[in-house]
Amino acid sequence: MSDEILTPEEILSRRFVSSANSVQIVTGFQRYERPVYDHDAKFAPCRAGCPTGHDIATALFLLSQGRPELAHEVFRADSPFPAVTGRVCYHPCESVCNRGSHDQPLAINALERALAEYGPLAPEAPAPIQSDKTVGVIGAGPAGIACAYHVRRLGYAVTVYEANELPGGVLQYGIPPYRLPREVLARELTSLRKVGLEFRLGTRIGEHIGFGELRQKHEALFVAVGLGRPRALDVVAGSMDCVDSGVAFLRAVSEGAAKRVSGTIAVIGGGDVAVDAARSARRLGATRVTLCCLESRRDMPAHAEEVEAALREGIEIINGVVPTAVEGGPAKAVVTLARVRNVGRRPDGSMKWSLSSGTLEPLPAARVLCCLGQEPDCQFLPAECWENGRVAVDAFGQTRLPGVFAGGDLVGLYNVVNALGSAKRAVVGIDSYLRGADSGQALPSIRLGDQGAFSMEAYRQWRAGAENLPSATEQVEVADINLDYFPKAPRPHLPRLHESQQDGSFSEVNLTLVEMQALAEAKRCFHCGLCNMCGNCLVFCPDSSVLPRDDWGFDIDLDHCKGCGVCVEECPRDAMSMVPEHEVRDDGSDQPHD
Amino acid sequence: MDQTSRMINGAEAMATAFILAGVRIAYTFPITPQSEVMDYFAEQSGFTCINADSEYNVLAGAEGVLWSGQRCAVATASQGLILMSELMWEVSGNRLPLVMGVFNRGLKGPGWCLGSQHNDSLFMRDTGWLQFYCESAQEILDMVLIGFRLAERIQLPVMIAGDGFYLSHEREEVLVPSAAQAETFVGKRDASDMPLSRPPASYGGLVPPQKYYALFRQMHRDVEGSLEVFQEVSAEFEATFGRRYDPVEEADCDGADIVLISAGTISGTIRKALADAGNSGHKVGFLKLRAFRPFPLRQLRRAMLKGKKVAVLDRSLALGVGGIFGSELRTVFTNQPESRPLFSFVAGLGGLDVTPGMVTQLIDYVARTDSPPEGALFLTEAGIEE
Numbered sequence: 001m002s003d004e005i006l007t008p009e010e011i012l013s014r015r016f017v018s019s020a021n022s023v024q025i026v027t028g029f030q031r032y033e034r035p036v037y038d039h040d041a042k043f044a045p046c047r048a049g050c051p052t053g054h055d056i057a058t059a060l061f062l063l064s065q066g067r068p069e070l071a072h073e074v075f076r077a078d079s080p081f082p083a084v085t086g087r088v089c090y091h092p093c094e095s096v097c098n099r100g101s102h103d104q105p106l107a108i109n110a111l112e113r114a115l116a117e118y119g120p121l122a123p124e125a126p127a128p129i130q131s132d133k134t135v136g137v138i139g140a141g142p143a144g145i146a147c148a149y150h151v152r153r154l155g156y157a158v159t160v161y162e163a164n165e166l167p168g169g170v171l172q173y174g175i176p177p178y179r180l181p182r183e184v185l186a187r188e189l190t191s192l193r194k195v196g197l198e199f200r201l202g203t204r205i206g207e208h209i210g211f212g213e214l215r216q217k218h219e220a221l222f223v224a225v226g227l228g229r230p231r232a233l234d235v236v237a238g239s240m241d242c243v244d245s246g247v248a249f250l251r252a253v254s255e256g257a258a259k260r261v262s263g264t265i266a267v268i269g270g271g272d273v274a275v276d277a278a279r280s281a282r283r284l285g286a287t288r289v290t291l292c293c294l295e296s297r298r299d300m301p302a303h304a305e306e307v308e309a310a311l312r313e314g315i316e317i318i319n320g321v322v323p324t325a326v327e328g329g330p331a332k333a334v335v336t337l338a339r340v341r342n343v344g345r346r347p348d349g350s351m352k353w354s355l356s357s358g359t360l361e362p363l364p365a366a367r368v369l370c371c372l373g374q375e376p377d378c379q380f381l382p383a384e385c386w387e388n389g390r391v392a393v394d395a396f397g398q399t400r401l402p403g404v405f406a407g408g409d410l411v412g413l414y415n416v417v418n419a420l421g422s423a424k425r426a427v428v429g430i431d432s433y434l435r436g437a438d439s440g441q442a443l444p445s446i447r448l449g450d451q452g453a454f455s456m457e458a459y460r461q462w463r464a465g466a467e468n469l470p471s472a473t474e475q476v477e478v479a480d481i482n483l484d485y486f487p488k489a490p491r492p493h494l495p496r497l498h499e500s501q502q503d504g505s506f507s508e509v510n511l512t513l514v515e516m517q518a519l520a521e522a523k524r525c526f527h528c529g530l531c532n533m534c535g536n537c538l539v540f541c542p543d544s545s546v547l548p549r550d551d552w553g554f555d556i557d558l559d560h561c562k563g564c565g566v567c568v569e570e571c572p573r574d575a576m577s578m579v580p581e582h583e584v585r586d587d588g589s590d591q592p593h594d
Numbered sequence: 595m596d597q598t599s600r601m602i603n604g605a606e607a608m609a610t611a612f613i614l615a616g617v618r619i620a621y622t623f624p625i626t627p628q629s630e631v632m633d634y635f636a637e638q639s640g641f642t643c644i645n646a647d648s649e650y651n652v653l654a655g656a657e658g659v660l661w662s663g664q665r666c667a668v669a670t671a672s673q674g675l676i677l678m679s680e681l682m683w684e685v686s687g688n689r690l691p692l693v694m695g696v697f698n699r700g701l702k703g704p705g706w707c708l709g710s711q712h713n714d715s716l717f718m719r720d721t722g723w724l725q726f727y728c729e730s731a732q733e734i735l736d737m738v739l740i741g742f743r744l745a746e747r748i749q750l751p752v753m754i755a756g757d758g759f760y761l762s763h764e765r766e767e768v769l770v771p772s773a774a775q776a777e778t779f780v781g782k783r784d785a786s787d788m789p790l791s792r793p794p795a796s797y798g799g800l801v802p803p804q805k806y807y808a809l810f811r812q813m814h815r816d817v818e819g820s821l822e823v824f825q826e827v828s829a830e831f832e833a834t835f836g837r838r839y840d841p842v843e844e845a846d847c848d849g850a851d852i853v854l855i856s857a858g859t860i861s862g863t864i865r866k867a868l869a870d871a872g873n874s875g876h877k878v879g880f881l882k883l884r885a886f887r888p889f890p891l892r893q894l895r896r897a898m899l900k901g902k903k904v905a906v907l908d909r910s911l912a913l914g915v916g917g918i919f920g921s922e923l924r925t926v927f928t929n930q931p932e933s934r935p936l937f938s939f940v941a942g943l944g945g946l947d948v949t950p951g952m953v954t955q956l957i958d959y960v961a962r963t964d965s966p967p968e969g970a971l972f973l974t975e976a977g978i979e980e
């Protein structure tokens with residue numbers, strides 16, 4: 001302080017002077033938490049709830065952007081025929097849709113159908129064969145086709161053995177055409193043949209080719225022959241022509257061989273086959289169709305939408321009853337019904353109940369269709385494979401025979417989408433078996449939730465040796481969604497064939513959403529956990545630290561982000577999270593960097 | 595000595611000092627009891643008086659004037675000062691040599707208050723602004739001139755405080771230096787450190803923590819160092835104008851029974867009370883605290899140890915603690931081998947008159963009390979309460 005006055009240099013040294021601009025001046029060191037785009041670590045509940053793990057959020061985003069063909073591809077990554085599942089799937093995804101707790105769940109099933117209809121796929125060349133090992137699939141039902149499809153896309157030659165003359169199983173011979181037009185199925189089968197699926201039709205195992213021979217021929221087998229033998233009604237007096245199984249009836253319907261019926265038709269059973277048979281009988285001219293089932297209306301195994309459609313079509317349903325006798329002549333039967341209580345199910349899937357007091361009017365019927373479920377009709381698998389009347393498998397479809405896998409109804413997973421899911425899991429089992437790998441190893445990288453869903457694309461990447469595959473560990477809940485961005489809006493009205501056109505016709509009842517309707521509904525999707533580049537993070541960032549990438553997504557400018565978290569708060573769909581800085585810092589230190 | 599004797603109040607003395615210091619621009623906003631300073635600026639020809647929309651913008655505007663290399667006049671009081679508080683740190687942190695006049699006035703606590711109290715300027719205790727408390731209009735004028743020299747030498751802002759109304763509105767004889775004398779003493783502002791438009795640079799942007807720490811430490815050292823600079827400048831002032839301004843003014847402390855410490859206009863009252871008592875009463879020395887920042891710790895200690903007891907009389911109150919000077923002065927004895935009992939009195943809050951009789955009461959109390967209570971003692975006409 002001896003100088004008269006501080007020199008300019010001395011004064012400058014006492015000020016903070018910087019020639020750097022606001023980009024050069026880094027401020028990120030103030031951050032204790034970091035925003036991350038961790039959508040890879042998150043999954044929507046619909047995806048976890050879908051047995052075959054469709055990436056619905058991504059597909060619906062693409063559809064909402066007017067790209068149904070890309071959405072179609074997203075669906076095809078996880079299952080073989082969206083045009084079919086878009087019609088026949090009972091969409092467990094919709095019941096877990098986050099939008100359901102806000103207003104109404106997305107019409108995912110109708111949208112799957114719409115994107116398949118409006119976004120035809122470009123012809124796909126068969127995937128190159130990358131292995132000298134081959135896979136044999138026994139049964140060309142949904143599970144068999146799904147297994148063959150995924151296995152083929154992984155680069156294995158695959159042959160599907162089918163006893164019937166046409167592939168499709170229940171899709172071909174069970175589900176009536178008013179639910180699944182056969183031209184839709186044919187179209188999907190054509191496209192599956194183009195990707196390299198080879199069918200050996202009219203080939204019954206044990207008759208045309210031996211099981212042992214197949215095991216010699218293929219390194220791995222997938223058995224999905226379904227349940228071929230309908231349970232008989234044990235109260236029928238002798239052999240009666242007018243009593244038939246619903247399965248046989250539906251097969252005749254499917255083949256166009258069913259004769260016109262008249263008078264009253266009694267349908268025994270409460271499952272989907274029963275409802276299909278009842279509605280088909282109605283179309284074939286029955287004046288009255290009465291469906292008698294053990295379960296209460298609420299507990300009927302048939303899907304509620306199908307039951308409602310049956311009621312709309314004038315089908316009468318008597319719940320909580322059991323036929324105690326079916327008597328009468330060759331052309332006419334009388335069904336005696338009794339009330340039941342304590343209805344339950346045995347481990348093998350058959351029903352149990354106890355009779356209740358009280359009598360009911362006998363039901364006279366021109367025909368009685370028995371829809372009491374089916375049993376396996378599969379002689380070639382040795383006894384050791386069976387447990388409680390079904391083939392026992394592990395989480396990846398492996399039976400107790402090395403190299404033999406199984407899925408679908410045969411392992412006790414009913415309905416189409418469950419069959420697709422079981423086949424998909426078996427594909428991981430088969431591929432791991434053929435590569436001599438442990439099928440469980442991939443699980444952390446591909447699993448979506450704890451219900452068995454996984455991403456086939458993630459599996460392909462994992463298999464190709466991709467490192468650092470993010471594990472999707474967090475299911476997005478509705479509490480994670482910023483509902484301020486989603487005004488309440490109803491589901492669209494799902495179009496149906498006018499009732500005047502339904503009578504006596506097997507024309508498809510449910511119609512495809514018109515394209516604009518589908519786009520609008522896809523836009524209603526929260527896209528839970530999916531960054532759809534809405535740009536809210538960029539708009540709200542007070543530090544201009546959100547940088548859009550050239551192609552897709554955003555980066556955080558960590559030199560300037562102060563970790564305020566506004567971006568995460570304003571992300572409508574939980575595609576971002578705040579992570580404590582010490583958890584993401586490269587050196588693992590607790591201290592924010594300078 | 596070419597100085598003119600004039601009967602003026604402290605407000606005019608303050609305004610006059612700014613003009614003598616070569617200031618030709620003022621940012622103003624009216625607030626009692628400072629508004630008279632603003633009035634005086636407004637009447638000047640060849641002077642730009644800019645009325646801002648608040649005291650906050652008064653300081654922001656003044657900052658801009660300083661960055662441009664000019665001097666600027668700013669004066670305020672009470673609420674006006676605390677409205678500036680955010681920018682107070684910016685002015686000191688950017689080492690801008692602003693000089694501000696403050697006429698102390700009570701803050702709006704329980705209600706509006708116009709009378710004098712030191713809480714407003716003491717609210718700025720830690721901002722890095724240098725603070726000086728004045729006893730007379732003459733002292734205000736002289737300290738503003740000294741303030742400019744000091745501010746521009748140490749590159750820290752300076753606040754010259756006087757009690758509202760007692761000083762701002764009461765006339766007294768003031769010796770006013772000639773413009774030439776003042777210009778010679780204050781000099782021109784050397785603004786060669788001020789920013790140029792090229793190359794572009796930012797001043798006072800976001801500082802990395804290490805640099806922030808270093809700059810703050812430097813500022814602390816410069817506030818400490820400013821004590822020596824103040825003494826040098828004040829010695830030069832004395833040589834020019836014949837009036838001496840030490841950081842602490844001491845009278846009759848050697849061997850005193852009581853060393854009484856105060857600041858501002860109460861000092862005059864104390865002097866009067868002590869003079870009236872003459873040799874009849876106790877032996878009382880007086881310490882007037884002029885410089886509060888820089889804090890003249892050693893001078894205070896030396897003078898306080900000359901007596902047997904110490905009493906501090908504050909016109910301020912740190913709620914829950916006591917008089918603000920009193921609590922600061924306790925630190926004088928911290929970690930020292932020798933100390934003295936310290937009585938901390940609070941009086942005259944809200945401009946309540948502090949009379950010579952009250953000073954006498956205080957002296958009697960301290961004389962008869964061996965050890966002071968822990969907390970503050972409240973002194974009014976009616977008596978003394980803990």
